[in-house]
Amino acid sequence: MTATRDIVTDQRDQFAFHDDIVYLRETKRGITRETVEEISRFKDEPEWMLQFRLRAYDHFVQRSMPTWADGLDRIDFDKIVYYRKPSEREEKSWDDVPEQIKATFERLGIPEAERKFLAGVGAQYDSEVVYHSVREELSKIGVVFMGTDQALKEYPDIFRKYFGTVVPPEDNKFAALNSAVWSGGSFVYVPKGVEVPLPLQAYFRINGENTGQFERTLIVVDEGAKVHYIEGCTAPIYATDSLHAAVVEVIALPDSKVRYTTIQNWSNDVYNLVTKRAHAYERSTVEWIDANTGSRKTVKFPAIYLRGEGATADIISVAVAGRGQHQDTGAKAIHLAPNTRSRIVSKSVSKDGGRATYRGQLKVAPGATNVVASVRCDALMLDDESRSDTYPYIDIQEDDTTMSHEATVGKVSADQVFYLMSRGLTENEATNLIVQGFLEVFTKELPMEYAIEFNRLVKLEMEGSLG
């Protein structure tokens, strides 16, 4: 193998660390009815939320594990701590954030200058939002951006109106688990006609061995409003398996526009089982921009239910599966109303024995006339130890739908590598460049600093996979 340049130096250490936090409150390992009641009591929640959690718990217990996703039986629900509170109160300003936690965020590489521009920062440190600042002008225009627990207390009416309406606890086993023990996550409300000028960003971290993270995000975008929400994740590396079971609900009311961007880079011991779903009403647009590079196993299919006439869905899903990883990702577009549009683009890379699976659903229900839908899945395999699967489900129940689906699987072209090497690149660099080009459909949708970080992540993932 030719010498590598710093383009592929191992930056793993930068993301692999944990501080020794003193946990002030945490539940016992394992989940029982009492655990759920205890969490609700800790949080001093209204009765309806306790009842919601218990209903979800009952469903979680009786619901069997999904049989189509293999490997989930390795999750030991009894070993997990379901609630852990890192600090006693929600912090109001950056200065009040404990130094130890600040240091953790420093290591994540959030530039000082960038913070100024952050519209609001909700940083999730274990199971609670510890830091949250909303810029004055955001409050002025009526935008609510806070931890989900806080929102339950401060905006009980709007919270109760929408919470659990997009993803009911009975949706799947892991949505039920999340609904029973959820903690943290972001709540966003954008009032009628308001365009949020900058992306809302939340940094999530898991810290603490065997800590489950069950955040719950609820985004309500009122008529004619517009918002871009970004989440990025890094997590320390541990030997035993961690579980991340999140639920994200997005409600896009008529004429609104929502974009939700995720860069998922959990450490390779995390089971990342996320239910993400949006309801798109009349003439609204919902976009999921979703990248998965980390975790041991991710099962995530961002979904959009096109409920109102003229709604548009756009989903870009990217997955990189390396050694020991299985990225079981994809997208769902469910057309329930006339004149709706959807576009799904999926790109996956598998290498070093990793497995990338595209699993998607495109459904046109009776009554959803004049639908236009397209699905495009491309997979790149870097070696013959790896595996790539494509499972698209297409179900059309109308007579005037225009639907097209294309999928290809291939390897990095030797001609392209040869050409780049003839221009002075090493084989490693050439392959990096080709993979980055393959994923560009995703990267070009990101704000610049995220694009840079994502390309760095891809390089990091590629390191060691060549030669």
Place this chain on the structure above:
Amino acid sequence: MTTPTAEPSTAAPRPRGQRRPLDELSLAVDAAALAVASTGDPDWLAQDRAAAFHSWASLPGESNLLYTPYIDLRAARLDAARLAPRPATSSPAANLPTDADGLLETVEGIVTGAALSAEAAAAGVRLTTFAELLAADPAHARTLLEGVGSLPGTDKFAQLTRALWAQAVVLDIPAGVRLVRPVIIRWRLGASDRALLTRTLVHLGEGAEASLVEEFVEESAEGPGTGQSFFAGTMEVSLERAASLTVASLQELPDHLVAFQHRHAEIGEDASLHWAMAQLGGRLVRSRVDNRLAGDRSSVEQVEIVFGSDEQLFDLTSYTTHIGRDTTGDLLSKGALLDRARSYMKGLITIDKSAVGTDSFLGEFGMNLSKSTRSVAIPSLEIDQPDCRRAAHSSSVGPIDETQLFYLESRGIPPDEARKFIVLGFLEPVVARVPLASAQGRLRELLEAKWATGVGGGAKVAA
């Protein structure tokens, strides 16, 4: 061999209001049926049936977890259906059409005529029932039945057929023999309240070439009752080195028939197989094709069309596994649906790690011609070897193309006629591949007739 301990599938009456599971077949089958089916069998064959019966009893209706939501056997009402008895072994002679090299015709599984051309007979071609072959050449018969082109072990209904088949026919073409004209195997069916399970074994020796036309047609014979009837048939193909086979299958069964088909092909080095299948009839049709590209440079081309109307459900699955080097798979499924017809088109291409240099394409295309139709397409890929010439699939569903319609109308063709041309043109790829002129003409007539009934019968066709 242990005695099968299967519970009868209709053990207890279902409580009122409880829905039948999607994957449950309402056919009464018990161990006594196995005993009847095995009567007179040599031990090895009775054991083969018993093993299959055991598998049938233990398997779910759909064992592939990818497809479990896409099976629906509720339209089958076979509680009154009784298994057809095993027919006598004699095959009366028949008149051979001049454009065929062989003909085997059955009515409700009973052979009513068999004939081979003088050339085919001289070359050692066999077109006969399995029972006759077993009497004449038991070792060869056993090799064929137990051979590599065997039925999928995880498919419940393939195992049911393997356990309880009443009739089996054999087409065996020795090495080096090339048949110029097609061989016709015709199944006439239609008796109510009857369940008939059959197998067709096709073997081509090294370098052999043949074409086969398989027809499923209505026989207006009275049955024991007035209910639906069940037909399960296989085609088990094994092609040795450099053999080449074309199979055209025309299914125009009456609408009270529930038909299950299992086709399995083992394709050797440099061998090639061409399937052309037309699915027109039946109330519920569940078909599965397994192509195993085992030999280096082997190839398969599969073209299948569905033209559905009324409440028909076509449940079609195709599995293609690339095993050898430089193999080629080219699969195309097309469905046009009228009224409340449904089609489930499931395809899985698997490229094993050994299959370097694969070229594989899977296309699934649908045309929903009325509002209450439903097309499901699941074109899947599982790939362990990226070093391929091509691995792709594509799928589309759309209405009749406006620009095509406009073009035809601009040439003076009335709108209704133009729509018919476009739909029949969409289905033409299979028609063109039928190797027998008379069968090709027959298929065109059937498609036109179905269009006329469907559209004339009140189905509104969207442009």
